[in-house]
Amino acid sequence: MMPLIMKIISVIFLIVFILSTALLVLTFRKPRKVSVFSLMLAMIISLVTLTIFSLLINYRPSLLLIAAMAIAGLLIGVVWSQATRIYIENGKVMSHNSVWYLVVWGGIFVLSQIIAITTNRIPAVIMALLMMSTASVIGMNGRIIGKYFEAKSSITGAQAPSGQCPRCGALIASGTRFCGKCGEKL
Secondary structure (H helix, E strand, O other): OHHHHHHHHHHHHHHHHHHHHHHHHHHOOOOEEOOHHHHHHHHHHHHHHHHHHHHHHOOOOOHHHHHHHHHHHHHHHHHHHOOOEEEEEOOEEEEEOOHHHHHHHHHHHHHHHHHHHHHOOOOHHHHHHHHHHHHHHHHHHHHHHHHHHHHHHHOOOOOOEEEEOOOOOOEEEOOOOEOOOOOOEO
16 A cells, blocks of 8 residues: 555656746746855755765665766766856846756656656666766856856956847847847857
């Protein structure tokens, strides 16, 4: 009886997760101020989650698997970070995120949950996906932090509007690479 209840709970939470991810996808693209603290917090939470999960299931992967998943995840994260546009707007470092990071992250999570639900066990595949997902968060956020400091160092005093966006007509500050209103590359 208990395994059936746990499967039902897992399916319910999987559906809630899919709906939550869909909602995030719809709202994720809004430009916002870059926060190094929140980027670091996401990396720390990912590492803590991986650590707790691996302790709870008492799984000890080989060093080769850890290295392979870490390298793959870091590379994926760095590549995904290239889709996040970092720009200066009114003297603040802003980001315009790509929805694809969220979609792939959600897909990895859903895949791991489907494997857990259908096989009645926590296989090594789930841990490998979780390690890769954690490394991708570290790779992406680490690269965005680097982009933040690059953009921050390019701010030289007050930035007066120097023109208009050819797409939406918004005022554009000098040295800005993307329109803060529509995200058009300048």
